[in-house]
Amino acid sequence: MMDFIRKQTYLIDFTLSSLMRRKGKNLGLLLVYTLIVFMLASVMLFTHSLKKEAHIILQQSPEIIVQRLVAGRHALIPADYLEKIGRLRGVVSKKGRLWGYFYNPMVKANYTVMAPDHMELATTEVVIGTGIARTQGLGIGDYFSLRSDSGNTYSFQIKALLDWDSELVATDLVLISEKAYRVITGIPEGQFTDIVLSVRNPREVRKIAEKLSKKLPDVRPILREEILRTYDSIFSWRQGIVFVLLVGALLAFVIFAWDKASGLSAEEKREIGILKAVGWESGDILRMKFWEGMIISLSAFILGYLFAYLHVFYSAAVLFEPVLKGWAVLYPEFKLVPFVDGLQLATLFFFTVFPYVVAIIIPIWKASVTDPDAIMR
Amino acid sequence: MLLNPAILALILVSAVISFMLLLAAGFAIQLLKSWDINSGSELQLRLERRTYLISTLLTWAFAFELISLILFVYNAESMSGQFVGAMCATGVLNVNSWGWPTLFLKMLVFFIGTIWLAINYLDNKGYDYPLVKIKYLLLLLIVPLVVTEFFVQARYFLEMTPDVITSCCGSLFASDAQGVAAEVSSLSPKAAIGVLYGSGLIVMLTGSWYLLRKKGGLLFACSSTVAFVAALMSIISYISLYIYEHPHHHCPFCILKSGHDYAGYALYIPLFMATSIALAAGVISPWRKIPSLNAAVEVYAPRLAFTALSLFVIFYAIATWMVLRSNLTMETVWW
């Protein structure tokens, strides 16, 4: 065992000096390799981070959202439905929500306006998301107006800005008191936009949704788990598409690697011949060449991943945003939560190191079995 | 189909491994036809050089197969959010009828790969390559297995649709459900314990006999396979319950999660290693009689047997400890 380890150390030692001796060729390969890892890692880190962010935020979302449908479209839900729902086993709490969309033609932005129940707001106060504050240059104490459907404009004084943590979903959020909301939208007392239910045991959510549909046939329950699943799917799907697009680059890389491994210079051939002549066996040469490949692979992997990490988490993935986030006027500016996991690393490994290793097997073998006899001549 | 990088990676890896094996098989056929160790002809020299290529291809292929097994399980775990009813890998594997076969095939390929690599390693120690024909014939038998794994896995992923409602481990492994998994879970703990420690005892005995008396290598290999299956059954049947501290949670995958201190690894890693090393130890024993291999077998068989036995001991120790230290008590229910 010790012999084996010592032998590998000698081989690695020789490999390192051999790589140093051919800096030009190896640096070129390393650069391309690192680039490939960088691209793929960036996509993965970015997507995973977004997914995780979505998960974290949605944790606070209610387990079931009950929406009323009229002719297949979302309609207001009467407050007495709360009683009609009655007591369902597993439902911890139920309440009505008031929220809606507001389009501001002057800044061409869509706001989500909501009457929160966990905040005390006076009728003239408003809390807005940082995206809105940013685009309109507003701060605490400034005035923010909303134009109602009846044509009147209502002014609110900004009491606070929504904090950074939830930028992803809250950037276009406007919070006003329930009374103010009803006045602006004209929604009378006794009606809500939708009803939300809190369920303690996630396994009972489906059952409750079923019972709900039976009790209230004109109602559509939306499950949080479905939302999460959809987000997961979309992000995975988008990630998959980008990967498929990068297949071309990957293929080019594989061919490049093959070429580099096969294209032994006369000097390299001579060296292998000398090694064989002085007592190295084909297997030893094979192993040495593989160490070469491994060293390059590992360096490229680590460097590529590092750069991708910096790119995604310190420069907010400048290269990818448009594709992966979807477009809107109000771009949230938020710090992505670093999220690294084994699956991600393993997948990355399989897309980069694996093709490289496979591409070099045959060229390396060919190099290792050359006849040492040739150098005697 | 669900487009997800891990799935793409798995399909890619299986495809490439199948390709590598087909390539190796092509060379193997050539080798089997023209091999003649006593000839010094150029053809023979070329064939001997080919053996290095085949060895390299296969070593890497089996190494990647192992990693792809791990990736497969991880992926199933992480996809559990995308399927209704799935809360862990089990649910994802249940999505269609190809999930579990893929897993079993991957495990089978891994173990057979270990056997092949052991035979190959031994053969290289003999100055007249005595096992050439046997090992390349074996290779030709392995190839269809690997290709099948590729197709089964591909079907599994291609037929995966997210709107299928699948069952989670809670319902699959429940004792009152139908199917193999349920049968295993409903194995009474007393019986499971008996099977586990019984097979453990047999493994230790055959292994020690092999170590000391140099006989019964194949028996050791067989008993290690039995011990492996028994161990898996026991994990599902009762050990996992103690880890989860829940009398009805039988799932063999949830123990790999961080919530349970990654207990699964402490069990699965020694188990897999022990079984594969025991297989290697046992499979080299019939060749002891061949003069050119005798010395190698004398050296390696005891080493491998000893390592395998130690790992088995570690596994049984950990499994027992996990049961003993658990807060779950099944007094009056089971005992």
Added chain:
Amino acid sequence: MLLTLTDINKVFNQGRHNEFWAIRDLSLQIEAGKITCLKGASGSGKTTLLSMIGCLSRPTSGRIMLEDKILSGLPERFLTDIRRHTFGFIFQKFNLIQGLSVLENVMLPAYPLGLKHSTLKASARQLISHFALERVMNNPVEWLSGGESQRVAICRALINDPQILIADEPTANLDTRLSKELMGLIDELRQSGKTILITSHDPVVFDSPVVDRIIEMRDGQILGS
């Protein structure tokens, strides 16, 4: 008898239009502890013969035996193992690895054996000082003179303490003075118990009093047999 060759044949490109029999029906015996010189023009097959004796290649047919062990049928792995411990090679172009130091070049043949580093280094240093190369021990080999390179090549050939030294045209790149010096070194090695096999068409070599036996080759066969 140290080395016995029986009915050796070596062909290249067999069955093709450029089929070439480098060695034909050659039988030979090499004595231990002596300096034997293979003489012949280029193309006579002496390099081919040398590489077969030195376990660098296998004969197409025939048998090579080292004392009582058969070498000719062995696959590469085993051939290499024997070669490492039995044969040391000195080439006509020195063939040192550029970019590595003298010390590293000398230790190179022993890398695959996985020996303890300190032991290996000590043996290497011993050889290096024996051949008066201590001064340049850590220099890259590109900086060495012809004579120094030659001595490094000899050290490298001796690192695994082989029984037999094979030198292929060792004086091809040396002037007369260095050639005579080399023959002196070779004689020293013979006196320490080594067997030496040299190929050369340089009179300084085959006319040297140091050589015990001369074997002449032409067209893949030994003259006079």
